[in-house]
Amino acid sequence: MSWVDSVIQGLLLGGQYALIACGLSLAFGVMRIVNLAHGDLAVCGAYLALVMSSALGAPVWYLLPLLLPIAFLAGLAPQVLLFGRALRHGVLAPVLVTFGLSVMIENLLQVAATSDPRGLNGGELALASFHIGRQITVSWLFMAAFLTACAVLSGLQLLLSRTSWGRKVRATADDLDTARLVGIRVRPLFATVMGIAVATAALAGVFIGTIGTFDPYQGTNTLIFAFEAVVIGGIGSLWGTLIGGMALGVTQVVVGQINQAYAVLAVHLLFLAVLAVRPNGLFAGHQAAREAGALR
């Protein structure tokens, strides 16, 4: 029974990883930008929630309608000011720029908020749980994170497949130069994509801060898991990212039950194994092959 419990807890944990990872996946899939500051932006979201939550004295959930638009707008700025320029200078420049941004964010947070670990006020939800059978207890907070991840992924998928914005995003992801030539205004489009990516990062940051604690340097660690979820699932595949996150989560919890010391190592080994066997990830393989097939 405890194995079933581990798998369930692992799947739920995977939802959190997927929630952090989906913005990373979106930014990379569309703009070919590996945003090394993504984890730090999530942590920024947690700090912003902390400031707002203590100023207004309310649990963080009530602040989301305010927090997410702020994060969206905050995401437009680095895209317009930094990433857009960096993208014009080859593949390496954006990596360096986002790495620099990551270091700056961590140090600014350190100066502004010290390195004390903090937590967010999750209200009653943080303590509530329900039971499956006799022995399995599921935290509502974990469940909420998982359901939020599913909702965000479904929402993004719908936006991408059903709206004219999504059509333009997919066209641009296919072929940037031709997208410009047919009249798509790429700069504002990229800015909105980054805005959405940062908003999802901030949302993930709120869950990170409510479920555990956070400090200024948490972003890097967060990024590694998100990055691994994206690569395992297959770059550019949002649902693949969810599967990738769940694979990481289950591995971590199940191995952790055998020996806690090897839990995180097992996650990284899984990542390396997938990379060795299917470098394109679990779900991008057939799509990449199909695209390569007829077009050129």
Place this chain on the structure above:
Amino acid sequence: MTSPAPDPLLDVSGLDVFYGDFQALFGVSLSVAGGRATALVGANGAGKTTLLRTIAGAQPPAAGSVRYRGQDLTAAPPHRRISAGIALVPEGRKLFGSLTVEENIQVGAAAAASADWPLRRIYHVFPMLARRRGQRASTLSGGEQQAVAIARALAAAPTLLLLDEISLGLAPRVVGELYQTLTALRAEGATLLIVEQDLRRAMTECDDLVCLLEGRVALAAPVPAVTREQVVAAYFGEGTRRAAK
């Protein structure tokens, strides 16, 4: 009916275009009158594609100007040129392979000049695309893909359509069908600038002819005013240059 309008629709003058250190166009000037079809011919590397891409805004010129309906578009980004009425069917089709046929066409309307070309009208021109509307563009045959590329440009409701080697790699019968479509578009008032490798087709389908040679205009005249021999001479460069090759 075929007499050129006093004011040209498109007026390109003195274009110099570079790719890094390599100069692709040397002072190219060209004007296209409304309602006419102009063939742009020349050997490989003569600068035909570069000229179309410069007109469409993909390639900034180092010198010269692109004017459309009297409006200076030399520094305008592609979406503004499309809104002004210029649409390009790029060489090699360049469809968005993961999008469906219909989505490819809809993306073409992103900066449309007007609402004159709704999907319904496009499917009327290309009935075979209506049947394939939900299919991924990458799964289509070459001729169908070329039709999608033209349909995508039409969705922008252009007054000037730039077509780059639409017959490349297609069976003669399919090319014939595509040109029939172009004839129908001309009857509705479209102005065309067509890059065409097949000289005979270029001279039967178009009103005017411009021949590029190594990045310069070697010949520009109405088709009835030139002979095939004159065009061939301009195509390869006259006398001495031809001998040198």
